[in-house]
Amino acid sequence: MTDAASFSDPHNAFCHDVSVRLDGRPGGPLDGLTFGAKDLFHVKGVRTGGGNFDWRDSHPPAEETAWAIETLVAAGATMIGKTITDEISRGIFGESAFYGTPTNPRAPGRIPGGSSSGSAAAVAGGTVPFAIGTDTAGSVRVPSSFCGLYGIRTTHGRVPVAGMLPQAPSFDTVGWMADDAEVFARVSAVLLESSIAAARPTRIFVAEDALAVAEPATAAAVEAALIKAFGDGTAIERVRLSPTGLADWSSHQAMLQGREAWTTFGEWIDGTNPRFSFEVADNFLRGIKASPEELAVARETREQVRERVHTLLADGSLIALPTTPFPAPPAGQKRSTMWGLRTGIIALTAVSGMAGTPQVTMPFAAVDGLPVGLSLIGAPGTDERLVGAALDAARRGARV
The missing domain is CATH 3.90.1300.10 (Amidase signature (AS) domain)
Known part of the structure; x- marks a missing residue:
């Protein structure tokens, strides 16, 4: 050491x-x-x-x-x-x-x-x-x-x-x-204790509702990056992931995650009264407040998400979406401003979180010179294929 x-x-x-x-x-x-x-x-x-x-x-x-x-x-x-x-x-x-x-x-x-x-x-x-x-x-x-x-x-x-x-x-x-x-x-x-082979995907579903969550400039940059990286030789189709909206999915993940986090740390928090930043303290408080009925609905929703996403990915297809709805925000903003930004971010990240699927983000897009990721989601256990797709696209010059 x-x-x-x-x-x-x-x-x-x-x-x-x-x-x-x-x-x-x-x-x-x-x-x-x-x-x-x-x-x-x-x-x-x-x-x-x-x-x-x-x-x-x-x-x-x-x-x-x-x-x-x-x-x-x-x-x-x-x-x-x-x-x-x-x-x-x-x-x-x-x-x-x-x-x-x-x-x-x-x-x-x-x-x-x-x-x-x-x-x-x-x-x-x-x-x-x-x-x-x-x-x-x-x-x-x-x-x-x-x-x-x-x-x-x-x-x-x-x-x-x-x-x-x-x-x-x-x-x-x-x-x-x-x-x-x-x-x-x-x-x-x-x-992953596995081999990685560069390989282009055969079909990619573009998540329209994920693009709608992103700021327009980010959505346009990510779509352009997708075409540049995979448009030659990969079938690209548009699809809507959630009938109720991705924000609905993410609210249920936040509820389940918050309760699990309280289960993990609650005894320590009660006994220690530790110092927390505003955001972290608020996250824990929301985990405490979730009712048994709300948690039951959230678990049912997670099963529905898994069925929907896994069905789309069952034949080896992938799902493409912006990793985040915008590039990195400026530092030092008000807490209320940052809280509003969090909602859009979690709406996009909750797809894989609720579905339990692997997701790779690639530095293939930018807005006004600021990086923003293009993501691919695959079926559970296809982590190697996602890395291989990123490697293939990078070797063909997809990175900005």
């Missing part, structure tokens, strides 16, 4: 109150690569901070190292530090009340997105070629979109979450991000 402050961190991406370095095993498929790990992943003998000093100080050092970290180190990658996260992964903007907000290297003066904010800033700023994070309601996909990176939310249950601080277990997934498609594919092969 070494001091995390011993390397340059110009974008405030790393937790400098924790010292950790795990050298990769020589000769592996990731030999020579370095990475950062969101401070929700345990490293044996080190306190997992979870983005909140009160959590860090009230828990002992970890007794195990997370499966994802051990697997990457065994494959030759060297972990150089823990990266900043929104508190207990309960934010979506990447703003940290405890560590300070990581900067967005691709959109100066704008937020990085969260909750895997430090991981995204570290990769986009070139400190490391890849980083790992968690994705419950968009925590890898959103910062990847805002920072112009390749990122993946894996099929729920596909990658072991052992040694990872949970939030809402029926939504929690391991994810990762990279600036280079080839590196993204190499890391994906290791963590």
Whole structure:
């Protein structure tokens, strides 16, 4: 182990109150690569901070190292530090009340997105070629979109979450991000324990209701990026995902996620009375308030979402949508303004969250020079195909 402050961190991406370095095993498929790990992943003998000093100080050092970290180190990658996260992964903007907000290297003066904010800033700023994070309601996909990176939310249950601080277990997934498609594919092969082959999809459904959630300029940029990346040789059709609207789907995810998060952290909150930012505290309060009847409806809705989405994807088709409804918003805005922005973001990220499907976001679109992601969703277990589609498009020059 070494001091995390011993390397340059110009974008405030790393937790400098924790010292950790795990050298990769020589000769592996990731030999020579370095990475950062969101401070929700345990490293044996080190306190997992979870983005909140009160959590860090009230828990002992970890007794195990997370499966994802051990697997990457065994494959030759060297972990150089823990990266900043929104508190207990309960934010979506990447703003940290405890560590300070990581900067967005691709959109100066704008937020990085969260909750895997430090991981995204570290990769986009070139400190490391890849980083790992968690994705419950968009925590890898959103910062990847805002920072112009390749990122993946894996099929729920596909990658072991052992040694990872949970939030809402029926939504929690391991994810990762990279600036280079080839590196993204190499890391994906290791963590998916599978081979990755570049391949163009045969059919893609464009989600019209997702485009409608996005700002017009973003919707136009993402559609143009889709045609550039996959228009030659892939059948592209338009479809509406939800009969009731994506905001309805996302409201039910928020209810289920909020209750699960309270189940995970409620006893600690009651006993510790920890400090929280406004957004995180509000998220927990909404989780407490959900009634049994409301939760029953939300669970029924999730089953309906899964049936709808899985049916569309059953023959190997993919769904395309904007990863976020707009590029990274300016930093330092009012809380009421940011809360309104959250609604549109979660409306898009809840599709995969409710369906339990994998989603890859690709840095193929931009609005006024600011990155915004194009996403592909596949059937459960088709993570490799999504990475392969991103790799194929990148090799053909799809990146902006």
